[in-house]
Amino acid sequence: MKEQMSLRFGRARLLGVVAAAALLLGACQRAVLDPAGDVARQQRDIIYVSTGLMLLIIVPVMILIVVFAWRYRKGKGGTYDPEFDHSTSLELVIWSAPLLIIIALGALTWSSTHLLDPFRPLDRIEAGQGADAPMEKPMPIQVVSMDWKWLFIYPELGIATVNELVLPVNRQVRFDITSTNMMNTFYAPTLAGMIYAMPGMQSQLHAVLNRPGEYSGMSANYSGAGFSDMTFKLRGVDNAGFARWAQGVKGSGRALDLATYQRLERRSEKVPPISFAAVDGDLYRRILERCVKPGTPCMSQIMAHDRGEARHMPPRGSSMPQHGKPEGALMKSPQEKGAVRNNNRFGRDEAELPATKPAPESEDRNMSALDVEQLLSGDPATRV
Numbered sequence: 001m002k003e004q005m006s007l008r009f010g011r012a013r014l015l016g017v018v019a020a021a022a023l024l025l026g027a028c029q030r031a032v033l034d035p036a037g038d039v040a041r042q043q044r045d046i047i048y049v050s051t052g053l054m055l056l057i058i059v060p061v062m063i064l065i066v067v068f069a070w071r072y073r074k075g076k077g078g079t080y081d082p083e084f085d086h087s088t089s090l091e092l093v094i095w096s097a098p099l100l101i102i103i104a105l106g107a108l109t110w111s112s113t114h115l116l117d118p119f120r121p122l123d124r125i126e127a128g129q130g131a132d133a134p135m136e137k138p139m140p141i142q143v144v145s146m147d148w149k150w151l152f153i154y155p156e157l158g159i160a161t162v163n164e165l166v167l168p169v170n171r172q173v174r175f176d177i178t179s180t181n182m183m184n185t186f187y188a189p190t191l192a193g194m195i196y197a198m199p200g201m202q203s204q205l206h207a208v209l210n211r212p213g214e215y216s217g218m219s220a221n222y223s224g225a226g227f228s229d230m231t232f233k234l235r236g237v238d239n240a241g242f243a244r245w246a247q248g249v250k251g252s253g254r255a256l257d258l259a260t261y262q263r264l265e266r267r268s269e270k271v272p273p274i275s276f277a278a279v280d281g282d283l284y285r286r287i288l289e290r291c292v293k294p295g296t297p298c299m300s301q302i303m304a305h306d307r308g309e310a311r312h313m314p315p316r317g318s319s320m321p322q323h324g325k326p327e328g329a330l331m332k333s334p335q336e337k338g339a340v341r342n343n344n345r346f347g348r349d350e351a352e353l354p355a356t357k358p359a360p361e362s363e364d365r366n367m368s369a370l371d372v373e374q375l376l377s378g379d380p381a382t383r384v
Contacts, residue, residue: 031189036211036236038126039116039192046112053101053108118195118205122172126210138174138206141165142284145177145184145197145219147267148226153284159249160256162264163232164273165217167191167209168242175205178288180265185221188234194220200290200299209236226269233273249275254376256280258292263376265292274376 035041114120121138142153153160165188167173177186179197187194192207219230237245256264256276261283283292291298297305 031215034190036190036213036215037192037207037209038124039122039207040190041127042112042116043193046108049108050105053104056101057098116193118192118203120206121174122206122208125170125172125208136172138172139168140174140176143175143177143186143197144284144287145179145182145186145223146265147180147182147224148219148230148269149271150186150217150219150230150232151264152232153279154246155279155281155284157246157250158279158281159246160276160279161249162274163271164235164275165232166235166237166242166245168239169209169212169236171239172206172208175207176284177203177205178284180287182223183221184219184223184230186217187220188215188217190215191217191234196221200288202288209234212236212238212241226267229270250277252277256283258283258286258294260376261287261292 032040032047033044035044115123122135124133125135140155142155144151144153149163150165151160151162152165175186175195177195177197178201179199181199183199184197185194186197186203186205191209192205195203195205197203213236215234215236217232217234219227223230252275254260254274254276255278257280260276261280286292286298289298289300290296291301
């Protein structure tokens, strides 16, 4: 009786675990396994092939565990050889199978890494396209990761959007990706893989969307309090629909100049889609070179200045300046140094240390009712 009850209890518990797993898996999105673009489709195929190769080892091992446990259980026979210490044929099977699978996975990884290099322009627009098919010039889109929203600039059209990315289907797109002040990850699962967005640096991604529809994109790298809502809408439309959408954006009447961008750059959450009919043509370069604020030198200017200063540096192999005596303390005699008081933090009294300012109190971060005009007007309520 007890055995039957324990067996029923075990079955019920197993069914409960299976049901819970089914519910959890049912809540998962299958965007990665349901691609809408050719790059995402090739990446999905790599996942399938890699999983299949690994199952060639996993499945036999799981089966053999059960077989060995049953065949060699205590008191049920089996050959016992106390002199056994080595089997060449068994060693070949144990080591050759994993080795071959690792070689296959390595070859797959090497080829796919070069074929799907995000900086590399696409060889095809969709599966089945011939190698001699004409390729249209990629459409550039500039992507800026902000706190906590996405800015998309269409330089050929002179328009921009926030948290909304619209692409024409079967048209290659080149994304130029950067960030304002924090590392982030641009990720649209149905379009392509994850690409990092880093301040002061530019990443690239070549991709294509082959199927019309509405999809979602997100930040896949934690970047602070507003990370959970740092998402954007991805829409695929035909060429006529894309032209109508672009015309509608141009009729919005809102311009993204440097002053508007500085207000938009402030931290904000749950920002609804915003359209800009005109964009400062030099805005993306200024964001990339971190010189949006007036009077801030751009990175290219700083590097040019450093190159100019390098001409006056001592020749290679010499650390001494060309003319005059160096002013460093290492080159001075004790009489020249004099008596200098040690002002480091370990030699000073606590009373002499400057008083630290108290940390500012945290402001209200409730952004659930954020208005677009309020955001762009610079209202302090939109700041975190």
